[in-house]
Amino acid sequence: MRAAVVVFPGSNCDRDLAVAFERAGFQVDMVWHKDASLPNGVDIVGVPGGFSYGDYLRCGAIAAQSPICKAVVDHTERGGYAVGICNGFQILTETGILPGALLRNAGLKYICRTVGLKVETSDSAFTEGYNAGDVIGIPIAHHDGNYFADDETLSALRDQDRIAFTYTENPNGSCSDIAGILSANRRVLGMMPHPERAADEGHGGTDGAALFRALAGVLTPA
Amino acid sequence: MKARVHVMLKNGVLDPQGEAVRHALGAMGFDKVEGVRQGKVIDLDLADGATEADVVEMCEKLLANTVIERYEIELV
Numbered sequence: 001m002r003a004a005v006v007v008f009p010g011s012n013c014d015r016d017l018a019v020a021f022e023r024a025g026f027q028v029d030m031v032w033h034k035d036a037s038l039p040n041g042v043d044i045v046g047v048p049g050g051f052s053y054g055d056y057l058r059c060g061a062i063a064a065q066s067p068i069c070k071a072v073v074d075h076t077e078r079g080g081y082a083v084g085i086c087n088g089f090q091i092l093t094e095t096g097i098l099p100g101a102l103l104r105n106a107g108l109k110y111i112c113r114t115v116g117l118k119v120e121t122s123d124s125a126f127t128e129g130y131n132a133g134d135v136i137g138i139p140i141a142h143h144d145g146n147y148f149a150d151d152e153t154l155s156a157l158r159d160q161d162r163i164a165f166t167y168t169e170n171p172n173g174s175c176s177d178i179a180g181i182l183s184a185n186r187r188v189l190g191m192m193p194h195p196e197r198a199a200d201e202g203h204g205g206t207d208g209a210a211l212f213r214a215l216a217g218v219l220t221p222a
Numbered sequence: 223m224k225a226r227v228h229v230m231l232k233n234g235v236l237d238p239q240g241e242a243v244r245h246a247l248g249a250m251g252f253d254k255v256e257g258v259r260q261g262k263v264i265d266l267d268l269a270d271g272a273t274e275a276d277v278v279e280m281c282e283k284l285l286a287n288t289v290i291e292r293y294e295i296e297l298v
Contacts, residue, residue: 058287065284094287101289108238148235148290173236 001026001219005046006072006088008033008063013049013085013196020196021046024212025220036067038075043219045072049086049141049194059102059144060090069095081125081219082188086142089180089190098181098190099157100149102142106173110143114205116168117179117193121161124182126189129214135168136207138193140179145192147174147181157181164189223268225277226296229286230261 003026007014018028021044029039033052038045052063063069069091076082076097084092092098105111114137119130130136149157154176157163165180172192180191195208231237237259244258264285266277277295286293 057284061284061287093289099289101287103236103290104238106236106238108242146236146238150289173238 004042008052011050016196017048020199024216033066044081047084047088060094064094084190103146112141117165125218129210147178225266227264228294
């Protein structure tokens with residue numbers, strides 16, 4: 001069971017994400033943004049938080065054009081699993097793997113605190129360790145986390161049960177309180193909050209650990 | 223050839239930075255400002271042989287995110 005964590009210049013949650021995967025039982029490879037391919041046998045790719053390329057142009061825009069992102073797109077098009085957290089979510093929307101975009105927070109402030117997230121669906125490898133309707137505490141730390149998608153996209157996300165998490169109190173202006181969404185095949189998750197920062201007693205909360213445990217359960221070879 | 227690309231948020235997409243500028247202008251006494259939208263201007267120095275179609279492709283692939291932004295190209 002192998003995870004690859006992509007490292008961009010400016011990533012700062014890559015090691016936290018690697019530790020969260022390792023704790024759940026994954027063997028983790030760190031993959032540099034200039035690599036043109038993922039290691040063989042990777043079950044899931046983690047695109048971590050941070051400030052890839054200094055957030056120049058738009059958050060995630062330049063990272064999305066890096067050699068490794070082409071490999072990540074190919075991986076997801078083959079049906080591979082991926083999770084993008086915070087800047088990783090921004091990158092996955094910029095690549096087009098996930099729909100929508102992340103705008104500047106409506107209040108214009110960078111927000112760094114633990115927020116309540118409602119689990120909207122337990123029907124995914126990422127969320128099956130929770131029950132739909134559960135409220136969990138997960139930290140956010142972003143300036144551009146205001147999820148935007150047109151009405152048609154939002155309807156599709158709702159109709160296909162692809163909204164993974166919503167904020168109990170919308171901190172950033174996101175459409176429909178959306179904090180995280182799934183791809184159409186439910187194998188790619190993008191979310192602004194940081195489950196890897198709530199995966200150890202030392203973090204002050206462990207509500208995020210179930211996400212990594214659930215993934216390990218689904219991806220364990222039979 | 224030079225190209226100037228204007229990138230603006232699409233109508234209907236909230237521009238909180240533009241709103242903040244509008245509030246600041248109002249606080250300064252400029253009370254006739256009804257709306258502010260903030261965008262980007264990107265100047266490209268292009269080698270001979272570059273075409274407008276190339277610039278369109280650059281906009282579609284990188285310079286603008288067409289989910290939220292529209293762009294205009296000015297060749298100079």
